[in-house]
Amino acid sequence: MSRVVPYAITLLGLACMAFIVVGISQPVPHPETYLAVTDKPYVAAQVAQEEAEAYEPEPYYEPVCYNSYWYESDDAEAEAAAKEWIAWRESGGDYGARNGQYVGRYQLNEMYLDGDYSEENQEEAVEAYIADRYGSWQAAQEHWQEYGWY
Numbered sequence: 001m002s003r004v005v006p007y008a009i010t011l012l013g014l015a016c017m018a019f020i021v022v023g024i025s026q027p028v029p030h031p032e033t034y035l036a037v038t039d040k041p042y043v044a045a046q047v048a049q050e051e052a053e054a055y056e057p058e059p060y061y062e063p064v065c066y067n068s069y070w071y072e073s074d075d076a077e078a079e080a081a082a083k084e085w086i087a088w089r090e091s092g093g094d095y096g097a098r099n100g101q102y103v104g105r106y107q108l109n110e111m112y113l114d115g116d117y118s119e120e121n122q123e124e125a126v127e128a129y130i131a132d133r134y135g136s137w138q139a140a141q142e143h144w145q146e147y148g149w150y
Contacts, residue, residue, distance in 0.1 A: 082137035086144055095119045 084093075090107040091097035095117075101110050103117055106126040113125055134140040134150070144150040 079137045082141040085141055086137070086150060089144065095122060 087093050087105050091105050093105060095105045097104060097107065099107060102108065103110055103113060104122040105119075106122060108122065108125055108129065112129055113121055130137055130140050130150075134143060140150045
């Protein structure tokens with residue numbers, strides 16, 4: 001038994017030595033890297049600033065219906081149907097309908113009618129509004145169907 005104990009201690013010692021040697025042989029960060037991380041935070045900030053200045057995001061174009069000529073339609077029947085559809089949804093087709101500041105068959109804001117609530121002026125004003133904002137009655141109808149207003 002006396003012979004076994006020294007061998008066990010020797011083996012244990014060798015294992016500890018191997019652990020210590022392996023532990024020491026782990027890679028140690030380069031001193032400049034260590035300093036840049038701990039003692040020179042402005043270096044990291046400067047790099048981040050340079051990267052931010054160099055970044056150019058992709059342009060974002062929000063889809064808008066205003067003056068969308070690609071919505072223009074040569075189909076007069078479809079345009080007339082879209083116009084009637086909106087008129088019935090807005091006022092039941094009544095030129096005398098009022099809802100607060102919204103007036104007439106198409107429920108235009110009073111400012112578009114400039115005090116003249118005649119049928120002719122309502123038609124003229126709504127045509128200008130639709131042409132300017134949507135480009136076509138069909139585009140206005142699509143907008144109304146999506147948002148509940150035009």
